[in-house]
Amino acid sequence: MIRGVLRHLAMSHGRAVSLYKRVNHPNGKEWATYLARHGQLYHLGTDCSILPSTRIVDPWYTWIGNRVCLGTCSLICHDGSIEVLYQRHGLRIDRIGPIIVEDDVYVGENAMVLGGTTIGAGSIVGAGSVLRKSVPAGSVVTGNPARVVARVEDLIRIWQAESMQYPWADLIARREGAFDPAMEPELRRLRQEYFFADRRVTPDPQH
């Protein structure tokens, strides 16, 4: 009941948003829906997933396409150092640039995307990357400064081959999407058996 009210207040009126986040723990899809209505982004496409913990610091200069998935990353269009340059040197400088995230992009945990960059369609930005310049469509980028380490088609070919070798490959072949709660307990059991095969806890005969 309370969750429904909070959701309505947030989604329809942009009110009680902090409480809505704390109580409802909206998932990425739901939070993206909220942002599309009240997030003040210059553009936010459809079917996106954006975690509530994602920091979109300058939404007015942020353009996000369709089916974009953002982990807990930061998108920062401005350079905060101009404040110090003004205070110390009296300089009146503007340092800001747009961020454009094209369709079907994934940005991983703790990545930082800085102003003046375009992430080309279908690209994957690895966890912890610091993106200071644009990357072409279909790139896999990692590191600080982020650089292109592979093409997405290569990543797909390699990951598909590796996935097929897992003992739970048949489950993955039947799974719709990246997560299926019904399948998860069995997946977790099989993964634990595989990952920790040589670290099984055996009962201590002394106790």
Next chain:
Amino acid sequence: MSQLMSELQEVFRSVFDDDELVITDSMSAVDIDGWDSMAHINLLIALEKRFGIRLAPADIAAIGRRGQTIGGMLGIIDSKTRPVDSDGTGL
């Protein structure tokens, strides 16, 4: 060091950006700094380019197997680059 191993070492030095890196048969991912999942993809692509081969899914899986050694990797590359005899066996 065989010619193939020498070429493989050049690939490793390029991928891991370490001109001093010396590889041996018994080394695996845990022995080389920076051999993470992305470096692994880089390495596979670099191997394909350097040796002019296309790794099959089974090769990719074998190279990516936990504990796989550079010696094992070398064997896979060797089998892909070996000239095929008239009988087609490559033996």
